[in-house]
Amino acid sequence: MQEITQPSEDAHAALMARYAGGDAAAARLLVADLGPRVLAHARYMLGDAAEAEDVAQEAMLRLWKIAPDWDAGRAKVTTWLYQVTGNLCVDRMRKRRPSAPLDQVAEPPDPAPGVEAELLTAARNAALEDALQALPERQRQAVVLRHIEGLSNPQIAQIMEIGAEAVESLTARGKRGLAAALASQKDALGFEDDAV
Amino acid sequence: MMMEELFAAARAQPAPLPQALRDAMEQDALAMMPRAKPRSLWQVIGGMWGASGLVTATLAGIWIGAVPMENTAVWADPVAYISGTGLSAESGADEDLAWAEISDDLGWSLDEGV
Numbered sequence: 001m002q003e004i005t006q007p008s009e010d011a012h013a014a015l016m017a018r019y020a021g022g023d024a025a026a027a028r029l030l031v032a033d034l035g036p037r038v039l040a041h042a043r044y045m046l047g048d049a050a051e052a053e054d055v056a057q058e059a060m061l062r063l064w065k066i067a068p069d070w071d072a073g074r075a076k077v078t079t080w081l082y083q084v085t086g087n088l089c090v091d092r093m094r095k096r097r098p099s100a101p102l103d104q105v106a107e108p109p110d111p112a113p114g115v116e117a118e119l120l121t122a123a124r125n126a127a128l129e130d131a132l133q134a135l136p137e138r139q140r141q142a143v144v145l146r147h148i149e150g151l152s153n154p155q156i157a158q159i160m161e162i163g164a165e166a167v168e169s170l171t172a173r174g175k176r177g178l179a180a181a182l183a184s185q186k187d188a189l190g191f192e193d194d195a196v
Numbered sequence: 197m198m199m200e201e202l203f204a205a206a207r208a209q210p211a212p213l214p215q216a217l218r219d220a221m222e223q224d225a226l227a228m229m230p231r232a233k234p235r236s237l238w239q240v241i242g243g244m245w246g247a248s249g250l251v252t253a254t255l256a257g258i259w260i261g262a263v264p265m266e267n268t269a270v271w272a273d274p275v276a277y278i279s280g281t282g283l284s285a286e287s288g289a290d291e292d293l294a295w296a297e298i299s300d301d302l303g304w305s306l307d308e309g310v
Contacts, residue, residue, distance in 0.1 A: 020230055027225035031213075035221055040211040053217050060221045064228035121205050128202045147203040179199055191198045 012077035013070070020068045027064070034078070035060060037149065038085050044144040045089035047133040055092065059085045075158075082149070083159045086141050093137055120190050127189055131181040139174030146171045 012034070018026035038059050042052035062084050063077075070077075132140050138160070145156045146167070153167045160167065182189070241247055 019225070022229060022231060024226055024229065027229065028222055031218055031221045031225065035213045035218060036210055039213055039217070043211050044206075052211075053214070057217060057220055057224065061224050061228070064225050067228075068230050121209065124202055124205050125209060128206055147199075148206045150207065175199060178202075182198065182202070186198060189198070189202075191201070 009076045009078065010072075013072035016063075016067050016070045016072070016077060019064070020070065030063070031060065034063070034081060037078070038081060041082060041085050041144060041149060042089055044129065044132055044148060045086065045137075045140060046092060047129055051092060055085060055088045058088055076155070079155055079158050082145065082151070083161075086159060089141075090137055124189050127182060127185055128178070131178045134181055135174050135177050139170050139177060142167055142170035143174035143178065147175070 012030070015026040015030050019030065035056065039052055039056040042055040042059070043049060046052050046055065059081060063081060066080075132144065135143065141160060142156060145151045145159060146153070151159070153164045153171075156167045156171075157164045160170075162170075238247070241250060
C-alpha cells in the first residue's frame, strides 16, 4: 500500500516549541495541519460528526496543555495525538450503546444510473463509515489508522500500545469484516468486478 | 479491490475542519498558551559576549575621553602612555615639531586650527 505523505514530524515539534514560547501563529498552523486529521480519525471511530468534533477539540486541548512540557525525543506529535484521540473515542464508545451487528449496517442510497460521481463517492464513504461502526473498536481503530490515515504498522503499534503482529492481525480481521459487511452492497456502490 | 477503492476514496476526501471548530481550537490554544517569559537584562544585552563587548567599548570610550588630544604620541603607543614608559615631555614636543613641519609643507597654520 502506498504511504501517505505527511508533513515533517520535526516541523510539528518545532511548532510545539514555538507555541510553548508564546507564538500564536504556531498554534494556528498546528490547528490547520492536525485539526482535520484528528477530526477525521474521530469521525471514523465514532461515526458521529458532532461527537467527533467534541473529541477533536478535546484532543487538541490536551495538545495545548502538554506543549510546554513536550519532549520532542520522546514521541511524534501525530502519534501522541492519534493515541489521545483514540482513547477519547474509546471512552465515548464505551459509554454509549453497543455496536450494531454487521447485518444491521444501513444500506447506502441507491446510486441510479447517471448519478454524479460525487454522489457515488459520498455513498461509498457513507457505506464505509457505517461498516466501520460495526467492527469491534480495536479493529476499527487499526483499520482507520492503517488504511485511511495511512500510518505504518510500527506507528500504529505505538499508538495502540500493542505489538506489530497484533496490528497486522487486527487490520486483517477488520478488513475481512468490512469486506463481508459491504459485499452485499457491491453493486449498489458501483463495483462491478467480483473482487472484494 | 473494492476495499482498496473505498479506502482510497476516503483518503481523497478528508473531512474538512468546520470553521466554528477551527475557531474554537484556536481560541483554546490562545487561552492555554504559556505567556512568553520576560527577558532579563543579561539576555537583552546579549549574555557574556554582549556584556564583554559593552565593557570593552565603555573602557575604550573613557580612555579616549581622558587622553589629552594634543598628546598625539599616545595614539602611537597607548600602552606606553598607560604604563608610563617610553613617553616623556620631549617626545610630546618632538611630535608637535613634526606636526608643525608637516603643516608648513602643506601650507596649513596650526595656530589657525585649519
